[in-house]
Amino acid sequence: MDKNNRNIRRIAIIGGGSAGWMTAAALAKNLTGACQIELIESDDIGIVGVGEATIPPLKSFNASLGIDEHDFLKHTQGTYKLGIQFVNWGKKDHRYFHPFGQYGADFDKVPLHHYWLRARSMGDTTPLDEYSMAWVAASHGRFSRPTRDPQQVQSTYDYAYHFDAGLYAKYLRKYSEVRGVTRSEGRVVDVKLDAESGFIKHVVMEDGLKIAADLFIDCSGFRALLIERALETGFEDWSHWLPVNSAQVVACERTGELVPHTRSTARDAGWQWRIPLQHRTGNGHVYCSDYISDDEAAATLMANLDGKPLADPRLLRFTTGRRKQFWNRNCIAIGLSGGFMEPLESTALHLIQSGITRFLALFPDRDFDPLVIEEFNRLTVQEFERIRDFIILHYCITERKDTELWRYVANMSIPDTLQYKIDHFRRYGRLVSKGFELFQNPNWLAVHVGQGNWPQRYDPLVDERTEVDAERRLAGLHRVIKEAVNTMPTHDKYIRRNCRSPG
């Protein structure tokens, strides 16, 4: 062995929830050399066990591991997700859909939605949702995978999954163990730091066993055992922008056909999710405890299930925000240990995935060059902040003023970065961005329009584009979307044919 070789030889992952096993699986796939990977988890402590709705990039994470989609859905009681239906968000008795994919297809250099805004100003009442293939399919309970041919309207939508988070962790555990990851069962009771460098030397298990490594990945969930309890990295609290801090969660029996979308229903002090899985329906009421008691929140949840509950509701607490550094010394926080922004747009599993991708792109050696660490933190902060702004948008542009929570969020001050985007949309209906964003123009458009944040006018260029027959184009898109959806199987049928779970 070369004495000067400074490569990482041993990685310890603390925690075996989705974060721990997604990290283990990706490392096992990508580090096939001399690096030993060990994962420590405690069955006694368990996992948070929620995290059942995802966004489209998870497909590429699974694909990068070589996982077959149908096999994965079969083993996780999974279903397909074409977007989120928001109920009572902009105002009461109102619904809109945040679809995956675009609205129709642009037919000019001016984006389609400006032509739609003009048509609307002239009395056309066709909702924007009707130009979304994802919505039209979801509202008819239909699903098939999109095509890749950009000439076809079937290429204009995208999809993600709903699945049982516990089964996903198990699935990835099997994948990782086959590829050489070792697992230690037990509770970490102490973390020892090097007196000089402050780096983590080893963790100490309940039975006294010391587990040393060059690099530690903190996947210990909200406990943040290494990154916070041991390294005292600090936390940036975002509760003033994202005030929800609790959730009551419960599964209920599945009733009826499987719909291919998540539903989020605004409640007086928060909102409630409904996630359809093959064997059950996941439900949770996310709320701010300043405005409702835990008992009342649980009662609201239980009164709004569409099947028989399978257990008593379970209470989870959290603080929205992020770790001041995601990578500190020889420790990287992946998953809830790094921060949490509430589950409204199902972004937490994505942040695990992108954290892993960034880590592999900036894979360190035992020198832990501060330049590498700085870049990892810079990119991660940027991603967290862009997602944070998108989630805040759902709250701050509400027209609801009927309860304390909705009055608070409608009047709170918001980040300048978000105000800038809102201002642009309000003036000319334009969607601007200062750099790469996970949520792209159609996502922002869905929420602006869905919540009634109307622009003062559409893009003035539209009126100059006299050669564009927008009326005919819009009508044509509307028609071909409906025709294409009519040829799709129902979501239920697609699952029965391709990825039905046992039982």
Ligand SMILES: Cc1cc2nc3c(=O)[nH]c(=O)nc-3n(C[C@H](O)[C@H](O)[C@H](O)COP(=O)(O)OP(=O)(O)OC[C@H]3O[C@@H](n4cnc5c(N)ncnc54)[C@H](O)[C@@H]3O)c2cc1C
């Ligand atoms: C209410 C709610 C709803 C959510 N909904 C979604 C959603 O729809 N979509 C989405 O993408 N994300 C969602 N999330 C987030 C998602 O659940 C998490 O990102 C994901 O489950 C990863 O969690 P984790 O692995 O970081 O933590 P956990 O699942 O909590 O795992 C922590 C691990 O650390 C171990 N551990 C802790 N302490 C010790 C110790 N002392 N010794 C040994 N082991 C220890 C535990 O045993 C466990 O294995 C939601 C979160 C909440 C709170």
